Amino acid sequence: MMSIITLTTDYGLKDHFVGSLKGKIISELPDARIIDISHDIDPFNTAEASYVIGASYLSFPKGTIHLIGVDIERNKENQHIAMQWNDHFFICADNGILSMLTQKIVPQKIVEINIHDRFPAEFSDLDIFIQVACHIAKGGLLNVIGKEIPTVKEVTELQAVVAADGNSLKGYVIYIDHFGNIVTNISKQQFLEVAKGRPYEIVMKPKSIKTILPNYSAIATSDKYPIKTYEGEKLAIFNEAGFLEIAIFRSNPSKVGSANSLLGLNYRDVITIKFS
Amino acid sequence: MMSIITLTTDYGLKDHFVGSLKGKIISELPDARIIDISHDIDPFNTAEASYVIGASYLSFPKGTIHLIGVDIERNKENQHIAMQWNDHFFICADNGILSMLTQKIVPQKIVEINIHDRFPAEFSDLDIFIQVACHIAKGGLLNVIGKEIPTVKEVTELQAVVAADGNSLKGYVIYIDHFGNIVTNISKQQFLEVAKGRPYEIVMKPKSIKTILPNYSAIATSDKYPIKTYEGEKLAIFNEAGFLEIAIFRSNPSKVGSANSLLGLNYRDVITIKFS
Amino acid sequence: MMSIITLTTDYGLKDHFVGSLKGKIISELPDARIIDISHDIDPFNTAEASYVIGASYLSFPKGTIHLIGVDIERNKENQHIAMQWNDHFFICADNGILSMLTQKIVPQKIVEINIHDRFPAEFSDLDIFIQVACHIAKGGLLNVIGKEIPTVKEVTELQAVVAADGNSLKGYVIYIDHFGNIVTNISKQQFLEVAKGRPYEIVMKPKSIKTILPNYSAIATSDKYPIKTYEGEKLAIFNEAGFLEIAIFRSNPSKVGSANSLLGLNYRDVITIKFS
Numbered sequence: 015m016m017s018i019i020t021l022t023t024d025y026g027l028k029d030h031f032v033g034s035l036k037g038k039i040i041s042e043l044p045d046a047r048i049i050d051i052s053h054d055i056d057p058f059n060t061a062e063a064s065y066v067i068g069a070s071y072l073s074f075p076k077g078t079i080h081l082i083g084v085d086i087e088r089n090k091e092n093q094h095i096a097m098q099w100n101d102h103f104f105i106c107a108d109n110g111i112l113s114m115l116t117q118k119i120v121p122q123k124i125v126e127i128n129i130h131d132r133f134p135a136e137f138s139d140l141d142i143f144i145q146v147a148c149h150i151a152k153g154g155l156l157n158v159i160g161k162e163i164p165t166v167k168e169v170t171e172l173q174a175v176v177a178a179d180g181n182s183l184k185g186y187v188i189y190i191d192h193f194g195n196i197v198t199n200i201s202k203q204q205f206l207e208v209a210k211g212r213p214y215e216i217v218m219k220p221k222s223i224k225t226i227l228p229n230y231s232a233i234a235t236s237d238k239y240p241i242k243t244y245e246g247e248k249l250a251i252f253n254e255a256g257f258l259e260i261a262i263f264r265s266n267p268s269k270v271g272s273a274n275s276l277l278g279l280n281y282r283d284v285i286t287i288k289f290s
Numbered sequence: 291m292m293s294i295i296t297l298t299t300d301y302g303l304k305d306h307f308v309g310s311l312k313g314k315i316i317s318e319l320p321d322a323r324i325i326d327i328s329h330d331i332d333p334f335n336t337a338e339a340s341y342v343i344g345a346s347y348l349s350f351p352k353g354t355i356h357l358i359g360v361d362i363e364r365n366k367e368n369q370h371i372a373m374q375w376n377d378h379f380f381i382c383a384d385n386g387i388l389s390m391l392t393q394k395i396v397p398q399k400i401v402e403i404n405i406h407d408r409f410p411a412e413f414s415d416l417d418i419f420i421q422v423a424c425h426i427a428k429g430g431l432l433n434v435i436g437k438e439i440p441t442v443k444e445v446t447e448l449q450a451v452v453a454a455d456g457n458s459l460k461g462y463v464i465y466i467d468h469f470g471n472i473v474t475n476i477s478k479q480q481f482l483e484v485a486k487g488r489p490y491e492i493v494m495k496p497k498s499i500k501t502i503l504p505n506y507s508a509i510a511t512s513d514k515y516p517i518k519t520y521e522g523e524k525l526a527i528f529n530e531a532g533f534l535e536i537a538i539f540r541s542n543p544s545k546v547g548s549a550n551s552l553l554g555l556n557y558r559d560v561i562t563i564k565f566s
Numbered sequence: 567m568m569s570i571i572t573l574t575t576d577y578g579l580k581d582h583f584v585g586s587l588k589g590k591i592i593s594e595l596p597d598a599r600i601i602d603i604s605h606d607i608d609p610f611n612t613a614e615a616s617y618v619i620g621a622s623y624l625s626f627p628k629g630t631i632h633l634i635g636v637d638i639e640r641n642k643e644n645q646h647i648a649m650q651w652n653d654h655f656f657i658c659a660d661n662g663i664l665s666m667l668t669q670k671i672v673p674q675k676i677v678e679i680n681i682h683d684r685f686p687a688e689f690s691d692l693d694i695f696i697q698v699a700c701h702i703a704k705g706g707l708l709n710v711i712g713k714e715i716p717t718v719k720e721v722t723e724l725q726a727v728v729a730a731d732g733n734s735l736k737g738y739v740i741y742i743d744h745f746g747n748i749v750t751n752i753s754k755q756q757f758l759e760v761a762k763g764r765p766y767e768i769v770m771k772p773k774s775i776k777t778i779l780p781n782y783s784a785i786a787t788s789d790k791y792p793i794k795t796y797e798g799e800k801l802a803i804f805n806e807a808g809f810l811e812i813a814i815f816r817s818n819p820s821k822v823g824s825a826n827s828l829l830g831l832n833y834r835d836v837i838t839i840k841f842s
Contacts (some may be wrong), residue, residue, distance in 0.1 A: 016320065020309060026744030027303065027579065030622035033572060033603035037625035040599065044568065044627075047316065051309035057745060057818040070306035073313035075320075085816075089783040091793050138806060192302030193333060231365040241367050254414060264361075266333040292596065296585060303579065323592065327585035346582035349589035351596075468578030469609060507641040517643050530690060540637075542609040 017151035018047045018074060022067055023083035024055040035083070035140065042148040049074070058085045061169070063106075064114045065189045065197065069255035071102050071115075079147050082106035086139045094127040094139070095166060096146055096156055103150050105143050110169030117173070125160030174200045176208055183208050183287040185258070187279055193265045194272020198285045200258040205287065212289040216250055218260065218279060223250045226258070233263050246270050248277060258285070293427035294323045294350060298343055299359035300331040311359070311416065318424040325350070334361045337445070339382075340390045341465045341473065345531035347378050347391075355423050358382035362415045370403040370415065371442060372422055372432055379426050381419050386445030393449070401436030450476045452484055459484050459563040461534070463555055469541045470548020474561045476534040481563065488565040492526055494536065494555060499526045502534070509539050522546050524553060534561070569703035570599045570626060574619055575635035576607040587635070587692065594700040601626070610637045613721070615658075616666045617741045617749065621807035623654050623667075631699050634658035638691045646679040646691070647718060648698055648708055655702050657695050662721030669725070677712030726752045728760055735760050735839040737810070739831055745817045746824020750837045752810040757839065764841040768802055770812065770831060775802045778810070785815050798822050800829060810837070 019039060025031040032053050039046050051070050055063045063084040071080060085107055088094055092107045099121045104112055108126070127146055130137075146159050156162075174185035185200035205226075216223040227233060229251060233244045245264045253259040260279065265272040273279060295315060301307040308329050315322050327346050331339045339360040347356060361383055364370055368383045375397045380388055384402070403422055406413075422435050432438075450461035461476035481502075492499040503509060505527060509520045521540045529535040536555065541548040549555060571591060577583040584605050591598050603622050607615045615636040623632060637659055640646055644659045651673045656664055660678070679698055682689075698711050708714075726737035737752035757778075768775040779785060781803060785796045797816045805811040812831065817824040825831060 018316065028604060028606040029743045030603050030618045033601055034622045034625035036601050037622065040570065041625070041627045049309055049312050051306050052304060054304040058816050066306045070310045070313065073310035073317070075317045087781070087783045089786065089793055090789065191305045229363070231363045234365065237366065241365055264334050294592065325585055325588050327582050328580060330580040342582045346586045346589065349586035349593070351593045467581045505639070507639045510641065513642065517641055540610050
């Protein structure tokens with residue numbers, strides 16, 4: 015069976031870096047099926063990489079190898095790791111990228127990659143990742159390329175917090191997408207657990223939203239008006255990745271404006287849900 | 291034979307959406323050959339999607355499946371359709387995207403997709419498109435996934451208009467490309483039919499052009515000067531898609547400037563050809 | 567064996583051009599493995615294309631065909647060529663793009679493509695390149711599609727210059743990458759030849775750097791502080807392509823700033839290394 019290798023990096027598409035990466039993979043593994051997830055991760059932003067990989071891995075078949083090239087230079091703080099988790103493989107630096115996954119399901123195996131000495135000095139960190147990806151793709155075991163470790167580095171900033179009285183849920187903006195829609199770290203599951211069926215209000219500065227829609231088009235509450243009437247209205251849904259998203263209906267960042275621009279919401283801004 | 295599936299969307303390349311789409315397709319159809327046409331369609335701009343798909347489909351072999359992910363949320367105004375046309379397949383929302391094609395050649399078959407009830411509620415509109423694409427790729431019939439309908443929704447704004455006296459042809463800017471070149475909805479065929487060999491002038495505000503060149507380099511009318519001399523001059527050609535295009539010779543939007551910036555022409559601006 | 571064809575163009579990713587190019591290649595050669603190197607070369611900037619192809623070709627297996635779509639319109643100054651060099655194939659216009667390669671190793675064969683008359687008039691320059699690429703991919707000889715020529719057009723501006731007294735090396739900024747890092751035309755090899763072990767100083771206006779690091783992380787000279795302390799500091803390394811690069815540690819052009827923005831360095835600016 016053909017191996018699938020996905021790529022998530024902050025290398026951008028202007029330079030030759032992504033092309034070279036693919037060239038090196040197919041030099042090692044001519045049949046590899048390589049799929050780009052994103053190369054426009056905000057530079058060195060491990061939280062963005064974490065959200066993007068968490069939101070997309072499940073679209074791929076079991077056994078897929080996910081190579082994450084964000085903040086990968088190996089140094090005293092950043093070791094290289096490979097993880098088998100939910101029957102997928104992940105190769106990245108141990109900089110917190112995987113903690114969003116491991117908070118949900120216990121990993122099957124994690125190794126700290128220790129094959130760096132086997133290669134010439136001019137081998138880059140990325141070259142090591144390519145070797146590991148090809149090793150796994152050929153059916154090689156993780157123990158052969160690293161020593162087992164019990165956990166990955168945890169990053170707690172990605173979790174929304176329930177107030178002491180249980181009456182509110184405080185999250186943050188963790189991602190702003192192509193349409194300018196705001197993605198928060200409040201998951202549907204956490205929302206349902208805290209809400210217990212109570213009425214609620216999503217509070218952003220300086221606005222609030224009282225209803226979470228099942229999908230974007232549900233904003234058209236009346237059949238009397240054409241759908242176009244609702245363009246530019248703000249709304250909230252749980253997106254496909256399961257997180258609360260604040261959007262502008264049919265937003266076009268350069269014309270109508272986006273949730274990001276119209277509501278003045280930015281990365282790491284607070285979003286609170288109050289229950290009553 | 292390997293199935294070819296092309297993708298044209300307004301999802302952008304920053305987010306994981308396109309990667310997830312590809313992952314889902316190869317999960318269903320491991321051998322699918324997936325080719326990106328564009329993921330930078332202006333958000334919800336069905337006219338742009340229409341131009342891009344019309345300009346590119348013919349570069350692909352017969353039997354290719356074109357999945358168009360622009361403005362696809364299914365609602366009372368927008369049904370999902372699949373069309374067999376000129377031996378290619380198209381899957382999109384019935385929002386006018388295909389009318390530029392059907393104005394030229396009668397479709398072989400159009401169906402309104404009606405399989406939504408067969409899938410779980412959390413299936414997105416895009417998931418339905420993926421199911422339909424894989425069904426067609428496996429040789430499945432359109433009638434199995436939809437009920438036949440006679441026509442697609444027509445959008446007339448994409449057609450240039452001949453004046454009552456037959457002495458002018460009025461079109462619009464329908465697309466601005468990567469080089470800032472202006473593409474109009476005046477086709478070579480319509481031009482030839484109306485021109486009947488007469489002299490003409492292309493009138494834009496506030497400039498005009500008196501000659502349509504066979505290709506960009508034809509701007510160098512004399513052998514005395516190097517080609518570089520002509521950089522920055524405005525010109526008109528019929529582009530490979532067969533439409534009148536106003537360009538700046540060797541335009542670099544960030545340096546020389548482009549037709550878009552130098553001539554002050556924007557999307558939906560009027561371009562008239564006057565015959566004398 | 568599957569043929570590998572790489573693409574390097576200034577077509578951008580918004581338009582359908584790259585998708586159409588791929589569609590035409592797989593129409594001719596269904597099994598072709600097509601890899602994008604870059605489609606965001608600065609329009610008509612042959613020096614950028616030259617750097618990008620020189621920095622990436624070696625990541626691909628021998629026999630790979632590199633199609634370069636930058637400034638390809640055929641005219642009195644620009645002929646189309648195909649070159650076999652270091653067991654790779656290159657197809658482009660003879661506009662200096664390949665001189666950075668041929669300055670290092672003598673080509674195995676160069677031909678001026680002369681098959682244009684065999685195709686219909688509406689065949690574009692790119693269509694000719696596709697025919698040539700598919701011909702080579704099928705094992706065809708270069709002599710069948712062109713007449714042999716001894717050399718490619720030379721562009722000398724890409725070479726750094728040693729001062730008459732041998733005490734300095736004067737180069738230029740030839741590329742600015744996604745991270746805003748500045749790449750110069752001073753190669754490690756030339757540096758070592760001129761330096762002969764002497765102390766040196768890299769002089770840019772208005773700053774200078776006294777040490778070339780082995781890698782980015784080497785900027786952390788002390789174990790006392792976290793790596794984060796060094797963010798935003800300027801540094802110099804020889805990059806993977808072997809050229810001197812001026813960078814900002816962990817630069818994010820839109821936040822920390824980049825070498826490009828913070829040091830005020832732009833394309834074609836002078837960089838001098840003074841030896842003492």
